[in-house]
Amino acid sequence: MEHGDSICILGENGSGKSTLLRIFSGLLKPDKGTVKVLDKDPYKQPENLFIKQKMGVLMHSNMLYPQLTLKENLSFFSKLLGIIEYKTRVNEVADELNISRFLNIEIYKLSNGNQRKASFAKSLLNDPEILIADEPDANIDNDTIETFSNIFLQRSKKSKANLFTSHNEVFFKKCSNRKMKLNSGSLSEL
Numbered sequence: 001m002e003h004g005d006s007i008c009i010l011g012e013n014g015s016g017k018s019t020l021l022r023i024f025s026g027l028l029k030p031d032k033g034t035v036k037v038l039d040k041d042p043y044k045q046p047e048n049l050f051i052k053q054k055m056g057v058l059m060h061s062n063m064l065y066p067q068l069t070l071k072e073n074l075s076f077f078s079k080l081l082g083i084i085e086y087k088t089r090v091n092e093v094a095d096e097l098n099i100s101r102f103l104n105i106e107i108y109k110l111s112n113g114n115q116r117k118a119s120f121a122k123s124l125l126n127d128p129e130i131l132i133a134d135e136p137d138a139n140i141d142n143d144t145i146e147t148f149s150n151i152f153l154q155r156s157k158k159s160k161a162n163l164f165t166s167h168n169e170v171f172f173k174k175c176s177n178r179k180m181k182l183n184s185g186s187l188s189e190l
Helices: 017-024 047-054 070-080 086-096 112-124 142-157 169-175
Strands: 006-010 055-058 130-134 161-165 178-183 186-189
Touching: 006 017, 006 142, 006 169, 017 130, 017 161, 047 055, 055 112, 070 086, 070 112, 086 112, 112 130, 112 142, 142 161, 142 169, 161 169
Parallel strands: 006 161, 006 178, 055 130, 130 161
Antiparallel strands: 178 186
């Protein structure tokens, strides 16, 4: 993966795409083999912390605290990432994803689509070098798909990398400059 690459991993349901992204993001240790992210091992300390600060992760579960407001969640994760001007950054990502009006609402009260936007906002807080997203376009409306795809394209223009899965052909054709297929445990470029 090079700077500015936006790679979509394609494959049938159950082929291991989500598992592969969890391995790349350091959330799941592989049974065998090695993984390097930003030329570092994501399973060793302090390299793991370095990688986490350079990576954004969007998985199927929103990985937010449901009883906290959107602002409280984004502020908490900003502080964990060491973002000094976290209040400004929280407002920037909320504006970018059109969820500013929900900042003072608890996550569990948001619709599924707005929870997805909130989770995407969390993954963008640190303006990550690598964004790993598992089906970012799932269960959201067309306007939100357009917003997400524009964010992916802008990131590529800024030499930021995206690694994602999708079943939406329009979305992945617009957002990726490379496509790979996962089939029977083997990853090949298309």
